Amino acid sequence: MQFAPALLPSLIQVIDKTIETNAEEVTALDQAIGDGDHVTNLQRGIKALIAQSGELATLDWVAAWQKIGMTMMTAVGGASGSLYGTLFVAMSKAARERPLDLQVFAEIFTSGVDAVKQRGKADAGEKTMLDVLIPVAASLRQAAADSVALPVALDNVARTAIAGMESTRDMLATKGRASFLEERSRGHIDAGAKTSQLMICALVDVLAKHLTAPA
Amino acid sequence: MQFAPALLPSLIQVIDKTIETNAEEVTALDQAIGDGDHVTNLQRGIKALIAQSGELATLDWVAAWQKIGMTMMTAVGGASGSLYGTLFVAMSKAARERPLDLQVFAEIFTSGVDAVKQRGKADAGEKTMLDVLIPVAASLRQAAADSVALPVALDNVARTAIAGMESTRDMLATKGRASFLEERSRGHIDAGAKTSQLMICALVDVLAKHLTAPA
Amino acid sequence: MKKFINSIDNLLDESLSGFAKAHADIIQLNTQPHFVRRNKPTAPGKVALISGGGSGHEPLHSGFVGSGMLDAACPGQVFTSPTPDQMLAAAQAMENGGGVLFIVKNYAGDVMNFEIAAEMLDCPHDTVLACDDVAFPKTHSTGRRGVAGTLIVEKIIGAAAESGADLAACKALGDRVNIATASMGVALTSCTVPALGKPTFDIGENEIEMGVGIHGERGRERLTMRSATEIVDYLSGIIDDDLKPQKGQSALLHINGFGATPLMELHLIYELASRFWEKRGVNICRSLVGNYTTSLDMAGCSITLSLLDEELLRLWDAPVHTAALRWGC
Amino acid sequence: MKKFINSIDNLLDESLSGFAKAHADIIQLNTQPHFVRRNKPTAPGKVALISGGGSGHEPLHSGFVGSGMLDAACPGQVFTSPTPDQMLAAAQAMENGGGVLFIVKNYAGDVMNFEIAAEMLDCPHDTVLACDDVAFPKTHSTGRRGVAGTLIVEKIIGAAAESGADLAACKALGDRVNIATASMGVALTSCTVPALGKPTFDIGENEIEMGVGIHGERGRERLTMRSATEIVDYLSGIIDDDLKPQKGQSALLHINGFGATPLMELHLIYELASRFWEKRGVNICRSLVGNYTTSLDMAGCSITLSLLDEELLRLWDAPVHTAALRWGC
Ligand SMILES: Nc1ncnc2c1ncn2[C@@H]1O[C@H](COP(=O)(O)OP(=O)(O)O)[C@@H](O)[C@H]1O
Ligand SMILES: Nc1ncnc2c1ncn2[C@@H]1O[C@H](COP(=O)(O)OP(=O)(O)O)[C@@H](O)[C@H]1O
Ligand SMILES: [Mg+2]
Ligand SMILES: [Mg+2]
Ligand SMILES: [Mg+2]
Ligand SMILES: [Mg+2]
Incomplete structure (x- = not known):
């Protein structure tokens, strides 16, 4: 596999950047139908990851995802902290003893997303980050099944993430705080879906650049 | 004496009217350098007096002032309630067994104002209602000493009240809540001085009309 | 917005530290991870009652730690549920042979974080979900929220636990108060x-x-x-x-x-x-x-x-x- | 401005009535004139402690009526000192052979209204003026205002009166707390x-x-x-x-x-x-x-x-x- 944990510092860095750049917009989303802390929560986690990024770069994926998961779990708090924590810890578990290729990664990521579904007792269509994560997992699996080239697969992931994020706008929220707004939750993109999409797109960007960079 | 307690209902009515008309302006004064309740306080007293005005009309001045004093004392509260209560109770005491003429009234009113000075541990120049009451008492005494005609005496009283009220604008407050504003108390007319003046001018108006009215 | 604050980052720490000093006779603050715990030892076999939630609701929950009520409270960031390591550490510190009862306000974040802690805890434990807010029907997709009634649940279970009720009895009592x-x-x-x-x-x-x-x-x-x-x-x-x-x-x-x-x-x-x-x-x-x-x-x-x-x-x-x-x- | 109110005129009455109901175990409300008094009889010879002031400072003073603190509190309208008939009635109701001590925050209105009440009272009595606000020098033309320190004066005199200190001792103690x-x-x-x-x-x-x-x-x-x-x-x-x-x-x-x-x-x-x-x-x-x-x-x-x-x-x-x-x- 082309991608090693040595990439993590730069991945964390672009995630930090995209959240920072879009902070105001996302906070407005979370204030509209949530409680407004989503960006602050994520940034606490990202800050903790930045502090660890040197160490993370030296680990294998199993250990790195485990560490990222535990860090998100203990630094973020709120719904998103437990969910991202769950995602990475589950990915770490699923990755044990397996060489990483697109097929395997698609399975690992799907295991992570399944764990999020279980933890959140939620599924697609409930106006949460899962409306990005579930289709992205599916897109990865599809790419692997179709043996598409990595750059194309990455491009599909980004498109899917954006479409998933956009799809939350008109949904009725049935999970998380926004569910208490009932019909008033419609018309606003879910903050967690938005940040998932932003982070995924930022990762895709780095990875795509990495692919085309001279070795 | 031309003026009997039978006049009280109409006197109370014009007082009610002048406070009502100027309520906003006076409240703004009391908010600027006090706590904003002066109009509400006075109006509670005036309302109580209106309820009693039928009965007040049947009393002699001694009894009427006593009753007015006790009503102000128990209905108004705050600094002004105790002071107006003190004024009228002291006037009632001073009026005992004395036929009422301008000279006697000037003395009675002066006794009332002296009681207010004692109760408030205050004197002229401290930016309070006393800056109206003290010169008005002096003007009454002067009119009696000079034996001026009643309409002229009343006119002097009104002018004096207005001048006294105006004089508080540039004073430094050394009594009441405004004293805590120190130099910042300058530039605002004292609310209690303003209402004293308004009430005195309203009374003068009715009394003057009464003098010129066909018997 | 004007608030008494030095910096957003240490607001919670400085405030908790002040809280702990002001009430040093009954509670103490654990840091890394944060939880507020009773000072005085509890009777062996007493069920340990652990609650917590986002900050900004004070005195809930830290103000309810002490004899006759909670054993510990885990404060999260403002309006943000605390993290599993806090509940786990609090539970481990306070467990005294009677097991642990978590009292959790029904919000996605709180429920999930407490759930993770519970999964990691290796002693008998159970959870009471406070869900007293009737602004929404019982059938609401996430269930009802826990709001001001939570303290009643905490007070009543607290008294029962103090007088020796066991974990199952405390759990049943909590659910009963919740319904009422x-x-x-x-x-x-x-x-x-x-x-x-x-x-x-x-x-x-x-x-x-x-x-x-x-x-x-x-x-x-x-x-x-x-x-x-x-x-x-x-x-x-x-x-x-x-x-x-x-x-x-x-x-x-x-x-x-x-x-x-x-x-x-x-x-x-x-x-x-x-x-x-x-x-x-x-x-x-x-x-x-x-x-x-x-x-x-x-x-x-x-x-x-x-x-x-x-x-x-x-x-x-x-x-x-x-x-x-x-x-x- | 949004407030929970039916009408400005009965705000105070409805609120006091709610206060009295919520704390019926320790206090009761006298109307005409208004004062909040303890429920339980005091020991004969105990100094009666009467405070009061404008409303809007709750729980001061009504929240401090009860065993070990005040005997009665006279609530005025919002930010307006109460009237002498209230203090007089409260003093007469609570006097129990030990005389009456008025605890008054140093504001012109409060001082004058309590003074009038004191002049009308025909039993031994004295007044402690709370003046803890050091925003102004001691030499300020009206003296210093009574603010949050008032409750400390009330608590400490309250404890002394409860344990039998006489009027002079309570007065001296109040002045001492004030200075400190x-x-x-x-x-x-x-x-x-x-x-x-x-x-x-x-x-x-x-x-x-x-x-x-x-x-x-x-x-x-x-x-x-x-x-x-x-x-x-x-x-x-x-x-x-x-x-x-x-x-x-x-x-x-x-x-x-x-x-x-x-x-x-x-x-x-x-x-x-x-x-x-x-x-x-x-x-x-x-x-x-x-x-x-x-x-x-x-x-x-x-x-x-x-x-x-x-x-x-x-x-x-x-x-x-x-x-x-x-x-x-
Ligand atoms: N039950 C759930 N399942 C999946 N995602 C959820 C769930 N509840 C909330 N979320 C996601 O978490 C986001 C909110 O995260 P955040 O604001 O950090 O936490 P909190 O809601 O506790 O304040 C939501 O926008 C949504 O995407
Ligand atoms: N010590 C005093 N002596 C004379 N008048 C005073 C004194 N203190 C206050 N006043 C007058 O009372 C007015 C304030 O009355 P009011 O607003 O009803 O009471 P409070 O000040 O208690 O809120 C002041 O504007 C001033 O004219
Ligand atoms: Mg949020
Ligand atoms: Mg005023
Ligand atoms: Mg939150
Ligand atoms: Mg006032």
Whole structure:
């Protein structure tokens, strides 16, 4: 596999950047139908990851995802902290003893997303980050099944993430705080879906650049 | 004496009217350098007096002032309630067994104002209602000493009240809540001085009309 | 927004440190991870009661740690659920042979984080979900939220645990109190989260938000401002429909301020709400009026009715010694 | 302005009635004239402690009526001193052979109205003037105002009276506490008096008012907003200059919220203020943090330091059972 944990510092860095750049917009989303802390929560986690990024770069994926998961779990708090924590810890578990290729990664990521579904007792269509994560997992699996080239697969992931994020706008929220707004939750993109999409797109960007960079 | 307690209902009515008309302006004064309740306080007293005005009309001045004093004392509260209560109770005491003429009234009113000075541990120049009451008492005494005609005496009283009220604008407050504003108390007319003046001018108006009215 | 703050980053730490100093006779603060715990050892075999949640609701929950109530509380960031390591460490520190009962307000974040902690805990444990907010039906997709009634659950389980009730009994009692307790809130203003510096929602000079939670999330509907009696009748009506108290039923009436509403107004609300239930033959035999489950600086309040049988009444009356509730000792 | 109100005219009555119902176990409300009195008979010969003042400062004073503290409190209209008939009736109702001590916050209206009542009272009586606000020098033309320190005076005299101290001793003790107590307040916002419906003063998003009283009257100066530490150092500095506590001196530190400031911020202020005096060798051995002497819905707080010798400490710790302060019973 082309991608090693040595990439993590730069991945964390672009995630930090995209959240920072879009902070105001996302906070407005979370204030509209949530409680407004989503960006602050994520940034606490990202800050903790930045502090660890040197160490993370030296680990294998199993250990790195485990560490990222535990860090998100203990630094973020709120719904998103437990969910991202769950995602990475589950990915770490699923990755044990397996060489990483697109097929395997698609399975690992799907295991992570399944764990999020279980933890959140939620599924697609409930106006949460899962409306990005579930289709992205599916897109990865599809790419692997179709043996598409990595750059194309990455491009599909980004498109899917954006479409998933956009799809939350008109949904009725049935999970998380926004569910208490009932019909008033419609018309606003879910903050967690938005940040998932932003982070995924930022990762895709780095990875795509990495692919085309001279070795 | 031309003026009997039978006049009280109409006197109370014009007082009610002048406070009502100027309520906003006076409240703004009391908010600027006090706590904003002066109009509400006075109006509670005036309302109580209106309820009693039928009965007040049947009393002699001694009894009427006593009753007015006790009503102000128990209905108004705050600094002004105790002071107006003190004024009228002291006037009632001073009026005992004395036929009422301008000279006697000037003395009675002066006794009332002296009681207010004692109760408030205050004197002229401290930016309070006393800056109206003290010169008005002096003007009454002067009119009696000079034996001026009643309409002229009343006119002097009104002018004096207005001048006294105006004089508080540039004073430094050394009594009441405004004293805590120190130099910042300058530039605002004292609310209690303003209402004293308004009430005195309203009374003068009715009394003057009464003098010129066909018997 | 003006707040007494040095920096957003250490607001919680400085505040918790002040809380711990001010109440050093009954609690102490554990850091890394953060939890507030009782000072005094508990009786061996006592069920350890652990609660927690986002900060900004003070005195809930840290103000309810102490003899007769909680063993520990885990404070999260403002309006953000605490993290599993906090609950786990608190549970491990306080467990004393009787197992651990988590008392959790029903919000996705709190539920999931406590769940993770529970999964990691290797001693008998259970969880009571506080879900007293009747702004939404029982069938709401995520269940009902836990709001001001949570403290009643904590007080009553606290008394039972103190007197030796076991884990199963405490859990059953908590669920029973929950079912017998209903709350409805109304906001006159939004709150302002320190990290954001502006009100969470806009609301007009003549509007109120009915059925709000305690995080500045909007409520179930926006109405025009109305008289205190109309507001109380609206809130109490929904509570009454839910609990359907019998004539002669004894109850605790709790008026909770959200933070910026003067006590004078809360007592007025108490007056009107107690008239509401007196008219319906309910015997309001206990009261609690004040800022207990706040939403930072929000103006508004909630009404909570909690039906009490003899056992619950006795447990409510049992001695309690915490920073925010104290009687009988 | 949005407030829970039916009408301005009966706001106080409905609120007092709610207060009386919520605390019927310890107090009752007398109407015509209004005063809140203890329920339970006092020991013959006990000095009757009567306080009172404008409403809008709740829980002061009505929340401090009960065993170990006040015998009665006379509530005036919002920010308006009560009237002499109230104090007189309260004194006559509570006098029990030990005479009457009036505890009065030093404001022209309160002083004069209590004075009139005292003149009418025909039993031994005396008055303690609370004047703990050090925003102004002792030589200020009307003397210093009584603010949050008043409750400390009431608590300590209350304990002494309960244990049989006579009128002269209670009076002397009150004066002594007064001298040993200093407060300074800061407002972040104005309050809104219900009858007026708009804030008493305007204040910018970046301004604070230092040295405020508790009636929405402006303070001694307006400064730009600054960090919590700077604010605390400013307020504490003035208090410290006034009391000049010795190293090793024991003291009670009371952080009082004005109504709309979250407990989280008050605890942060407590932390910073206790650091301030710890650095100076003062032993902060008692604390009180919360909304006790409020100014309706004002955001802001005051810091009060009260120097305690052994006698005062013992009296502070003595049992008290009121609506707002309760311990030892
Ligand atoms: N049950 C759930 N399942 C999946 N995602 C959820 C769930 N509840 C909330 N979320 C996601 O978490 C986001 C909110 O995260 P955050 O604001 O950090 O936490 P909180 O809601 O506790 O304040 C939502 O926008 C949504 O995407
Ligand atoms: N010591 C005093 N002596 C004379 N007049 C006073 C004194 N203190 C206050 N006043 C008058 O009372 C007025 C305030 O009355 P009011 O607002 O009703 O009471 P309060 O000041 O208690 O709120 C002031 O404007 C001033 O004229
Ligand atoms: Mg959120
Ligand atoms: Mg006034
Ligand atoms: Mg949150
Ligand atoms: Mg006043």
